[in-house]
Amino acid sequence: MNNAHGTGLYMDHTGRLHRLAAHSKLVGTLGFVAAVVATPREQWWSFVADGVIVAMVAVLAGLPLGLLARRLTIELPFIAFALLMPFVGNGPTVRLAGVNLSQAGLWSAWSIVAKGTLGVAATVVLASTTAVPQLITGFERLRVPRALTAIGAFMIRYLDVVTGELQRMRVARESRGDRARWLWQAKAVGAGAGALFVRSYERGERVFLAMESRGYTGTLPSVRRGDEPRHWAACLAPAALASACAIAAWRFR
């Protein structure tokens, strides 16, 4: 599997984490994020510990930490928002480098940045070690309604087909002198979008026919298999450690 469309953030190699069951990883990630969110923001050492946990998991997974850091940039817009908070917050202020900053705002900003970064880091590790189809299967095994997982699966499958069609239409349009840069050329783009919609709709019908021909009667067969306790133990370990940190943080508050 290469890293083209549809596989997105997935890093294709066989690390320890790659082999673990997707549904266990999903629960583990969710548990970790919940523990981080539940940690009181004043206990900064607890967040440091959580950070070490994520970094260790990433190292175990064979993910380069540089890559992890680059992918964290996705949260920059949120950080920008968080950085505004000390300037607009109410209540007692502290004077820092000649500027009055709200104490409550500072705490909020810290909380958003710390918890956000840890949460994003955990999901980046999940997304880098689990291929999208596995994630879908994982959701299925967690009893997420089949209709939702099916929509996800179809979307991933046909995203490529439809983008491919869109590309070919664009190339064909541009080959006939269209540059789609000026407003008066929007008509061609609009017509193209319309054609693409109709084509996708027709494809939907054909896909349905092909499914019916293979005995589809309205429910997708599910692919549930037995659980592996080992996988669960490995996937829940980071969440358990983070929960321990959170509990300790509450006690020593």
Add this chain to the structure above:
Amino acid sequence: MTEPAPALEVAGLHFTYPDGRHALEGTDLVVFDGEKVAVLGPNGAGKTTLMLHLNGIHTPTRGTVAVGGLPVVKANLREIRRRVGIVFQDPDDQLFMPTVGQDVAFGPANLGLRGDELDARVADALSAVGMSRHRDRAPHHLSFGERRRVALATVLAMQPDVLVLDEPSANLDPASRRELVEILLTLEITLVMVTHDLPYALQLCPRSVVLDSGMAAADGETRTLLADAALLARHRLELPYGFDRRLLEVDGVDAARRV
């Protein structure tokens, strides 16, 4: 009469689309067990419409279809769709699951197979088309020829009695075309192939039926039909430029099969 029922029996089939277009106007077709039959016809002759009747996707306006003696009616659809496997023209229509393996498992899972039995079916079907290595890949990462072979595997996994192929050679490069012939010739199965690719029909199917304006216009040995220039011209069929007419001679067919 103790003869076994034919694999496929289409009698007096009429079909009118909701928009009033008459696609089939009294089509008859009988295919016996183990036969390989090409349904030839120009675009718009009703080939695809006929195909969609064979597993009950379309319901005849008039006439009957039976598969191995079992009439194609709503109550029998489940069994009919197990018996008749259709490989559609565009593999992107057929392959919709996230991975090749899951897609091949879709049909047999609908038939109620689970666990090891399902796994074995998937493995057998993929190995029959030489795609075992690609089980965990996503369909959109395969070449067109590979996708068509996987599409064939998705149907073989249901172990159908009759395999129906819609334009199997469409959009294939010569190597993929040859690979597909090689696979299809190894299958011991009743085969109906809908196409306007005459050399492909000659290579795979000893018998052909010419369909035009919704009716079977000719039925006979593929070689004989293709040698009849007047017949082909009447039904807007043509042998491609450069076709070696010696293949239409009696000993030519064996040579053609070996190509």
